[in-house]
Amino acid sequence: MPAQPRVLVVGASLAGLRSAEQLRSAGHTGPITVVGAEPYLPYNRPPLSKDVLADQRATTAADLAGRLAFRRRASTADVEFRLGEPVASADLADGVLVTVAGRSLSYDGLVVATGLRPRRLAVPGPLDGRHVLRTVEDCQALREAILTRPQHVVVIGAGFIGCETAATLRSLGHAVTVIEPAGPPMARVVGATLAAAVQRHHERTGIRFVIGAGVIAFTGTDRLTGVLLDTGEEIPADVVVEAVGSVCNTEWLAGNGLDLSDGVLTDNQLHTGSARPTVATGDIVRFPNPLFDDTPRRVEHWSTPTDTAKRAAATLVALLAGEEPAPVVFAPVPSFWSDQGDLRFQSFGSPALGDEVRVEEGNPEHLAGGLLATYHHAGRHLGTLAINLTADRQRELRAAFAAPVPTV
Ligand SMILES: Cc1cc2nc3c(=O)[nH]c(=O)nc-3n(C[C@H](O)[C@H](O)[C@H](O)COP(=O)(O)OP(=O)(O)OC[C@H]3O[C@@H](n4cnc5c(N)ncnc54)[C@H](O)[C@@H]3O)c2cc1C
Structure with a gap:
């Protein structure tokens, strides 16, 4: 392994950006290149179905991407972004990617962050x-x-x-x-x-x-x-x-022996198991979360890129140094919000895994007035849904989320 291992991040959206940031935070000082299919620097998608869609001022896609662009942290000032350059194929054994334009890119460590496209x-x-x-x-x-x-x-x-x-x-x-x-x-x-x-x-x-x-x-x-x-x-x-769901952007990884049946399957450390260090982050990664059980799942929430990038960066840095990743259990609390007219939904945990719903506060016939529901399975509290509760209350609910974090 060279003194300064090279990392390629494929996918230049939230997970790609957070992965680059977290690699720097985890001590990776070598070159990082982020390769993205879209011609824009990473931008924020949630407003696309909310205020940006509602905004009737004339504009262009490029202007929207500029308005929604994430702030670039100083730690990633030297990260190279190759934009408008989709990766077509990968040879994970040799550590080489080929872009649609025919360019070969070699690496020592790889982050898969290619997310989803609409079905x-x-x-x-x-x-x-x-x-x-x-x-x-x-x-x-x-x-x-x-x-x-x-x-x-x-x-x-x-x-x-x-x-x-x-x-x-x-x-x-x-x-x-x-x-x-x-x-x-x-x-x-x-x-x-x-x-x-x-x-x-x-x-x-x-x-x-x-x-x-x-x-x-x-x-x-x-x-x-x-x-x-x-x-x-x-x-x-x-x-x-x-709006009928999504397809995972994994075609470029075909032929490398990965489980791509639903995103990219990894272990709890977000490692794909490839001999050459390869981790996955964001909407595309399917990993077991011991907060719930040992079934690997993908989580399509805005918080997932940040949570997974942190863990994946630590794993990749360890693997690039020839070490085993620290045996720390990765058990992030999933959370999402959704704005629908005068309703703001906020969820913690995984309500979808519950088969018993308890309305703890509020009246379902008057959702705008505020509602709190908890979701349970076999007596375990697995998720919380708040509708139109205050930010302070949401913070309390997140802190109180009852699922125990397991230890090693
Ligand atoms: C309209 C909309 C509204 C949303 N609202 C909310 C919300 O209110 N709350 C919430 O919690 N979440 C929301 N989300 C979800 C959130 O935006 C996603 O979870 C987040 O964008 C995931 O980031 P990602 O980087 O993993 O994937 P993506 O954002 O999908 O990015 C993947 C990137 O990889 C690129 N790529 C794909 N294939 C290749 C390739 N072969 N080579 C190079 N690059 C490639 C893609 O072009 C893309 O830029 C919303 C999503 C959308 C689309």
Whole structure:
């Protein structure tokens, strides 16, 4: 190993940036290069379904990326960013990546931080009028589509991004219909009873929900004019937003013996097990969290890149020094927030793992007035959901999150 091992970080978003920062904090003084498919420095995605989508001022995707760019810490001033240069393939045994442009990049240590892209519906019909929301380009395209006049918008998928998008577009005066085959909004995370209450809340603002129906086609010739459901109903649409989940950006890692069945499988230290030191961070990493059990899971929350980058950097620095990573159990408390109109959701732990929901405070019929729910399995408190509680109260709830942190 050279005196100054070279680290490549693939993926120039939040996880890539945090990984570079944490490598410096963990004492890595060698060269770090961050290679990113997007042509922008890392920027913040959550506003893309919230205030940036609601902002009607004319702008460009590049301006949005500039406005949302993360502040660069002094410790990463010498980190090289190669942007607009997707990695096409990797040879993890030899430590060489090849970019789509055909450039070879060699490394001693690798951080995989390539995140997700939106899943698309495989149904027939015109493409024009169909949107997704992950990048500043996606957001800009959707902003332009809705800017000119009130539109009939159909949001497909009632997960967090679907609900946020629906609430934002409704607040701008568009006619919004949300279609979800699986059940009421966000039911997998918040539970059926609260999901039904959230649906009623959004319905009172004028959003229409069609639950239990699937999309079988988009109607129209050159441009879509509607969405055809398996119930036979056709919903008029000028604009469709597909918010039907994500696909992990792992294709470039194929052929290296990694488990890529759902993101990148690692151990609890975020090490992939490759002979040449390779760790994964952010939305893409699937790791066991002993806070809950030993099942590896991916966690698509904004807090995950920061939590995982810290652990992964410590692991990589140790491996690059030829040492075993310190046997410290990695047990981060997942947390996310979601803004949907006048509702702010904040969660700690993993409500989705609970099968018993207890409403501790508040009235589900008046969510805007504040609500606290806890989620349990076999008597264990696994998650907390707060709706419209104060920041102080949220801090208390986070601190009080009851799951015990295991020791080695
Ligand atoms: C619209 C929206 C709203 C959100 N709102 C919230 C919220 O309110 N609360 C919350 O907790 N979380 C929210 N999130 C989730 C949060 O933004 C993500 O968890 C976070 O962005 C994950 O960061 P990441 O770096 O792991 O992945 P990503 O942000 O997906 O970044 C991965 C990067 O890797 C690049 N890449 C992919 N393939 C390659 C390749 N082959 N070569 C080089 N580069 C590659 C991609 O272009 C991308 O830039 C939201 C996400 C979106 C999209």
